[in-house]
Amino acid sequence: MSDASTGNARSAATDASVRPAPGSGAEAPASGDEALAPASGGGAAEPASGGGAAAVGGRRLALARLRDLALVPAIIGIAIVGYFVNPVFLSSDNLINILQTMAEIGLLVLAQTLVLIAGKMDLSLESTFGLAPGLAAWLIVEPGVTHGLGAAPGWAGVPITLAAGAVIGLINGLLIVRFRLNGFVVTLGMLIVLRGLLTGISGGQTFFGLPPSMMYLGSTVWLGVPVSVYVCFALFALGIVALGYTRAGRSLYAIGGNPDAARAAGIRTDRILWAVLVLASMLAALGGLMLSGRLASVAAAQGNGAIFTVFAAAVIGGVSLNGGKGTVFGAFTGILLLYVIQNVLTLAGVPAQWIAALNGAIILCALIVSRITSGQAQE
Numbered sequence: 001m002s003d004a005s006t007g008n009a010r011s012a013a014t015d016a017s018v019r020p021a022p023g024s025g026a027e028a029p030a031s032g033d034e035a036l037a038p039a040s041g042g043g044a045a046e047p048a049s050g051g052g053a054a055a056v057g058g059r060r061l062a063l064a065r066l067r068d069l070a071l072v073p074a075i076i077g078i079a080i081v082g083y084f085v086n087p088v089f090l091s092s093d094n095l096i097n098i099l100q101t102m103a104e105i106g107l108l109v110l111a112q113t114l115v116l117i118a119g120k121m122d123l124s125l126e127s128t129f130g131l132a133p134g135l136a137a138w139l140i141v142e143p144g145v146t147h148g149l150g151a152a153p154g155w156a157g158v159p160i161t162l163a164a165g166a167v168i169g170l171i172n173g174l175l176i177v178r179f180r181l182n183g184f185v186v187t188l189g190m191l192i193v194l195r196g197l198l199t200g201i202s203g204g205q206t207f208f209g210l211p212p213s214m215m216y217l218g219s220t221v222w223l224g225v226p227v228s229v230y231v232c233f234a235l236f237a238l239g240i241v242a243l244g245y246t247r248a249g250r251s252l253y254a255i256g257g258n259p260d261a262a263r264a265a266g267i268r269t270d271r272i273l274w275a276v277l278v279l280a281s282m283l284a285a286l287g288g289l290m291l292s293g294r295l296a297s298v299a300a301a302q303g304n305g306a307i308f309t310v311f312a313a314a315v316i317g318g319v320s321l322n323g324g325k326g327t328v329f330g331a332f333t334g335i336l337l338l339y340v341i342q343n344v345l346t347l348a349g350v351p352a353q354w355i356a357a358l359n360g361a362i363i364l365c366a367l368i369v370s371r372i373t374s375g376q377a378q379e
Helices: 003-018 050-085 092-117 125-140 154-178 183-202 212-219 227-245 247-257 259-264 269-295 306-316 328-347 352-374
Strands: none
Touching: 050 328, 092 125, 092 227, 092 247, 092 269, 092 306, 092 328, 125 154, 125 183, 125 212, 125 269, 125 306, 154 183, 154 212, 154 269, 212 227, 212 269, 227 247, 227 269, 227 328, 247 259, 247 269, 259 269, 306 328, 306 352, 328 352
């Protein structure tokens, strides 16, 4: 065999060893932006294997895009139904109430979406949602008002809340990224620890007497719309741009689709995962601060059970639990759809426990749709 043919054979073998198997959700990048370009539905690129595979991939791409856009007419349709159920549904006060309550949990959904696309999962976000503003209240509120220390100035509410979120994210990153521990188990443990800390510092009571700095985002209104709604919309818009049109966003999809291929392409996977976990915890802390501002208090159980709504919204919006696929826009329409449905059912007089059961049914239906459109099961 000639040297040229031997070299070609070795090159082909090397390429085959680097290239992930079809259906793995990612393709071994070559170089530059082509290495980071996401595939259909915001997912990682998949290798082409002939005209048949291309045709199947094209159909799945169309279905994935259709699923994202299909939620918009679904929201409109349910809103019309809501008007016939109770005309109050389309009143400005009710619509603003939907947007404001959605905005708070919406930041949790945005945070979880980023983590899921990166191929990880953060169960501790719901506890960060409560502990971060709870810690700020504990340090700021005077002992005579509630179970506080009065050790920090009132203006420090927002910095303390965001710093608490960042520290929680750093701890998660240390355990998951640095020590390579299972993300599900780590964040489940953090959820329990953070929940216990909030109960401990609050004495099981609710913090009242919050300073104006902690109430601004949840209680201030601009042009008839709460500030929290503007913040939520702005952050989702920023997320859409960042994940869809920046190199960092493409890197995130590549990591979630195939971390080994992303690492081989020169992407600093560990650094990006650290950043995502910290950012997600800070978003959760900010969402908790908005809720505390609206209620003018921080309950000892704030955030408990919110993770179920968060996962429901993400899955409904087409975010894959396997990583590397999904869009921020899809997650936004998912949480909006959930809150519109819940509001319609509430106006119709449906008991809360049945609404919770419906959320579970919606998750199962979304998983089935995801299986059909992607051709892959979500584990």
